[in-house]
Amino acid sequence: MVGQGKARKAAGMILKMVQEGKIAGRAMLFAGPPSTGKTAIALGMAQTLGSDVPFTMIAASEVFSLSMSKTEALTQAFRRSIGVRIKEETEIIEGEVVEIQIDRSLTGATKTGKLTIKTTDMETIYDLGTKMIDSLSKEKVLAGDVISIDKASGKVTKLGRSFARSRDYDAMGADTRFVQCPEGEIQKRKEVVHTVSLHEIDVINSRTQGFLALFAGDTGEIKPELRNQINAKVAEWREEGKAEIIPGVLFIDEVHMLDIECFSFLNRALENDLAPLVIMASNRGMARIRGTKYRSPHGLPVDLLDRVLIVSTKPYDEADIQQIVQIRCEEEDVTLTSDALNVLTSMATQTTLRYALNIISCAHVLARKRKAEKVDVEDLRRAYTYFMDEKRSVQWLKEQQGTLVFEEIGDEKDVMDTA
Secondary structure, three states: OOOOHHHHHHHHHHHHHHHOOOOOOOEEEEEOOOOOOHHHHHHHHHHHHOOOOOEEEEEHHHHOOOOOOHHHHHHHHHHHOEEEEEEEEEEEEEEEEEEEEEEEOOOOOOEEEEEEEEOOOOEEEEEEOHHHHHHHHHOOOOOOEEEEEEOOOOOEEEEEEEHHHOOOHHHOOOOOOEEOOOOOOOEEEEEEEEEEEHHHHHHHHHOOOHHHHHHHOOOOOOOHHHHHHHHHHHHHHHHHOOEEEEEOEEEEEOHHHOEHHHHHHHHHHOOOOOOOEEEEEEOOOEEEOEOOOOEEEOOOOHHHHOOOEEEEOOOOOHHHHHHHHHHHHHHHOOOEOHHHHHHHHHHHHHOOHHHHHHHHHHHHHHHHHOOOOOEOHHHHHHHHHHOOOHHHHHHHHHHHOOOOOOOOOOOHHHHHHHO
16 A cells, blocks of 8 residues: 555554454544545455454445335444354364275165274274265265265365375376375364354344345345344353354445434444444545534534544655556556656646546557557547546536536525535
């Protein structure tokens, strides 16, 4: 990432507190002009936290869905951001297959068999039933394979070939993985850890085809009674040491798009026992709070602003812009001449950074048209004449002097309100 030193340091501090489990139920607000890296910092935070800590990213306008209420959409987002790490012990059989012997009846309907399995210390013979024989044949288990069998589910996992069989060239593919023969006892107890979000637990328990509803995305409304039961059960597991709660992060982009009802809900939800860290981003200054006549900083009610830690992002300076442009060119596989890079940097300071980044690929097409390897100043100039930026667009509208349709808005007060 480039620039925004203060905001990134603040995000780093918050991350440290999240990893230590100290900051659940708090809120942060990234406030700054458009294209100053608010969303980029949030994405950086998500990657730093890793896959184990839940990170949910929503745009505020997603809440206004016709299929479910606003509060339900926010509750689901909150519960997606809280993970439950469930520990369970399973018994597994692990060893090297010495021999598999399968006997079929004359009709072929019933199968019986014996599996001889060994570790460095011991060897055992197991009797096999039809289901187990099918599992072993599906995994193509042969003598000399090192396998692991979960006793509870009967799942067979092939870990690789034994080093002792590394000279059996005929039974070997190019991608064969060799492993050591396991040591100790054949039957072992192993601790398995699963991490699921509270929302996934809600969905699985809320309907008959719950597990499939996760893939279909059709979760619908979930009853509060069910959620209370799940909260009680998770609290019970927590006390017994079976489960651990991982408060994650909920990132709400364009938070000023929420209305007063959602803000009231957020205020209450942050006080719950099970609440994640809520990070919000807004590019508004003094703006009207949706659903009211009142204006407030960043479009958020004052009582919510009082709860949040506000981090400001500043517009980039020229050196940062130049670095961002270079990174974008590498991403898009475009080469700029040094003059073009300087022109593009000054263009970004006069117009907007996003406009300058969008012009890169257009200028690249123009450069290829004149069979040039690098994008030069003339390509940027031509692209600049073809595509308007926001300031020139406003200027052009003034020059049109009312020739466009539906231009009349009303008096000055209405203009200010819409702005």
